[in-house]
Amino acid sequence: MTTSAPIFLAKDGALSWPEIAAMRELIYPPEKLIDTPMHGIEWAQPQRRVLLYVDDSVHAVAGIHEREILCDGEKLRIAGVGGVMTHPKFQGGGYGKKVMLHLIALLQTEARCTSGLLFCEDHNVEFYRKLGWTLFHGEMVAEQGGKTGPFSFPNVMMLTLSETARTSEKINLCGLPW
Numbered sequence: 001m002t003t004s005a006p007i008f009l010a011k012d013g014a015l016s017w018p019e020i021a022a023m024r025e026l027i028y029p030p031e032k033l034i035d036t037p038m039h040g041i042e043w044a045q046p047q048r049r050v051l052l053y054v055d056d057s058v059h060a061v062a063g064i065h066e067r068e069i070l071c072d073g074e075k076l077r078i079a080g081v082g083g084v085m086t087h088p089k090f091q092g093g094g095y096g097k098k099v100m101l102h103l104i105a106l107l108q109t110e111a112r113c114t115s116g117l118l119f120c121e122d123h124n125v126e127f128y129r130k131l132g133w134t135l136f137h138g139e140m141v142a143e144q145g146g147k148t149g150p151f152s153f154p155n156v157m158m159l160t161l162s163e164t165a166r167t168s169e170k171i172n173l174c175g176l177p178w
């Protein structure tokens with residue numbers, strides 16, 4: 001049987017949640033999530049998601065958070081990327097790369113953002129590096145529990161969009177991380 005070509009749709013973040021909730025639960029059941037660096041962090045919900053469908057089934061997804069942040073005190077509009085997942089049945093089949101390439105093309109053409117920014121675990125750094133993302137080595141503050149304070153995560157990665165990503169400055173996320 002041949003596999004149909006993927007179809008990409010960008011959808012509202014809240015409205016698309018029911019389509020990916022089961023995949024999220026499969027990948028991050030509570031007993032597994034507790035052992036990850038994501039556990040215990042208050043995360044923002046994406047404004048939009050790019051969904052990759054094959055024959056009406058969601059094979060991969062990535063969320064977009066457009067946000068005005070402060071970079072060494074200067075306001076910058078950046079594109080946060082989060083909730084990147086390929087359904088476990090289809091991991092290793094190129095769908096994660098395809099959904100990310102589609103998302104990046106979308107950001108390059110229609111979002112007015114200077115750079116992309118994401119958080120990831122150690123074992124995913126290479127996946128993003130292959131897609132052009134580089135590690136951020138600066139300092140970061142973000143909101144947690146209604147207060148702004150120092151925020152760290154094992155890997156923060158940035159992508160150049162309309163200007164070279166500022167990977168060593170002081171970033172205030174001006175809200176929750178994603």
Ligand SMILES: CC(C)(COP(=O)(O)OP(=O)(O)OC[C@H]1O[C@@H](n2cnc3c(N)ncnc32)[C@H](O)[C@@H]1OP(=O)(O)O)[C@@H](O)C(=O)NCCC(=O)NCCS
Binds near residue numbers: 027083093123
């Ligand atoms: C990370 C994830 C999205 C990758 O998606 P995928 O569909 O399995 O990846 P692809 O098959 O598209 O792989 C694309 C390329 O990245 C490589 N790659 C994929 N996962 C990788 C990893 N964890 N580390 C290093 N390389 C990786 C592939 O070998 C491939 O390389 P190539 O282009 O040279 O052939 C997927 O494994 C996943 O959903 N993991 C669980 C959830 C998760 O960790 N999400 C990331 C949150 S930050």
